[in-house]
Amino acid sequence: MAADKESTMRRVYVLPTELVDRITSFQADMKLQSEVEAARRLLDEALKQRDDAEAITRRFLERLKDTRMMSDIAKDVLVGHPLINQIKINASSISFGMTTGDQVTVFQDGTASMQDRHKQSFNINSEGQLIRDDIPF
Structure with a gap:
């Protein structure tokens, strides 16, 4: 558990309502437990597209x-x-x-x-x- 805490960082972002609605829709579609996990997965997928x-x-x-x-x-x-x-x-x-x-x-x-x-x-x-x-x- 301590190792997980060390490898994560808490951030607070202000997002447009429409974007939050899209994230919660994705959460429901994927049957994810939390909005945070939905946002994490969406960000990870988007950032992978930038990889070389x-x-x-x-x-x-x-x-x-x-x-x-x-x-x-x-x-x-x-x-x-x-x-x-x-x-x-x-x-x-x-x-x-x-x-x-x-x-x-x-x-x-x-x-x-x-x-x-x-x-x-x-x-x-x-x-x-x-x-x-x-x-x-």
Whole structure:
């Protein structure tokens, strides 16, 4: 319970009535217990649409620091993400493809390799630095 408290933050927002009505309608449609959970899910889905390969990869690598169970991380970070269209699980890596054409492989050692839609390759080292041709960005 204490860990949950540390990973959440209370905020108060003033929203237009019409937006609140749409949130409560979503809550009822999805049979969610609270308006807060409805707003949380809607925000999360909207923000995922803004993700790129680097953001998703960094989120994956950040979670890898806490748990070494790559399949669990894939379930939490990749499965159901609206921009992920392919996931491949290997013994020491997980690869995923995106609707944008980007391809990423995350390795158990906390590094990753990425290839963008233009076939340019990048790496992320274990310190989280983006590297192209061994030159940190």
